Amino acid sequence: MSTDVRTRFAPSPTGYLHIGGARTALFSWLYARHTGGKFILRIEDTDAQRSSQELSEEILKAMQWLGLDWDEGPFYQSDNIELYKSYVNKLLEQGQAYWCECSPEDLKNIREQAQSEGRKPKYDGSCRKKGLGPGPGRVVRFAAPQGGLTSFEDLIKGHIAVDNDELDDLVLLRSDGMPTYNLTVVIDDAEMNITHVIRGDDHVNNTPKQIQIYQALGLDVPIFAHVPMILGSDKTRLSKRHGATSVMAYKDMGYLPEAMVNYLVRLSWSHGDQEIFTPEELIDLFDIKDVGRSAAVFNPEKFLWLNHHYIKNGDSKRLAALLKDFVEKQDYPVPDDVYLEQVVIDVRERTKTLADMIDFGEFYFREIEAPAELQLKFFTPELKEIMQMVVEKLFSVDFSDKEQVEQAFVSVLESFDIKFKKIAQPIRVALTGKTVSPGLFEIIMTLGKDTTLRRLRRALEYMKEV
């Protein structure tokens, strides 16, 4: 027996790992790492209708992408059905559970009746005294304690107390023989010796019900920590309406996992004025005690800013490797690693995501032609001689030496006694097809002699023809 911290993340594979779930997982993981405890992953797939193996795997992938590694699991609740049933039987034998024959329609009526009378729409317990046994269409319900108070000390919310009369005789075993969430979560957390149940705010109301089950079963009640929700910009529960909510959707949009971790951790948690954290710092600094009690609004702009921060400061070789996927997705020919890294270095200050790099740096990956209006505006005949000389000078220069390339321009500028400004935009348009781009010399060095000269000559041809 040890008192080591054991936390868990228990998603249900009825959807992808979303922002909210990821943050909960992150907090659980951080707390385990911070305390030197264990982090367990458990898949809650007792809803056979809606759960799927594919979704389970997607969740695992998302966890891995975020770097949230687990020490035990993944365990699947569907592998433990007999275990849960044995507990149901125990409750039945103890008289703390009973068979119920009420149909879904009966239940609906009971609820509507209660609500219309201004009461909480809970099950009225009409089958409690019937002494029913198993039968088709029947479920097992928990005989919840009546009267009194159930309370607990939440690590985040503080003291929470609920009147037992508010609580339902909830279903433990469905008519199809599958156990339900409130039962399985209790049994597994107990069997897995979870010390700290860190989960979403939306489970606060379930907690007293679960505590009653722990008590009925004579199991130790863990410590609870309910983390506040993440809301959308209109302060309602975050959903697709607010934009992408799936973790992996952000990966596909060119976000970095460290940016997501850093962004999410700062929702309802902070450490003074610090905004940027390395994983090591987080493990060192994170504590549930510092998690706030109020909900946070997901702010895409700040997330983008953080992503840009990591794009700007990340290792360029790694970024180049990540960029490769995005190049392939566009069906562009994949350049070599050195070229890709140069692109990253050229564009990183002005692109906030990996996907941005592809858009903004399109001219690095494919042949481009400036729109007609830009050609007309910038490729003017008066620039003919100047451009001619730029091409000639560059032609005779060694491109492995940036110094020489810059010198070539200096000599052209001196010959015509003009400012660089005079030819910068025309050259930019010739090289990139746009008026906005990275620095000219960076582009030229990355593109290389052949491409640079080819594109400048094409502009020169235009100047001559006009």
Next chain:
RNA sequence: GUCCCCAUCGUCUAGCCUGGCCUAGGACACCGGCCUUUCACGCCGGCGACAGGGGUUCGAAUCCCCUUGGGGACGCCA
């Protein structure tokens, strides 16, 4: 509707527990300026909040109560 929870700039938050150092600090966004071959980056500056009302106190963003506002839960989902 009933129950539970929450409440500092538009947003994320520091400060609140252990009242005075708060004419409330930082960050994102926004607006100016500087830098400059474009755009960015960077730097400098600006805008901007203690929900309201009562208490307690010499003194309240900080403690208490009420109101209001918001969120969540009320399922044979998790």
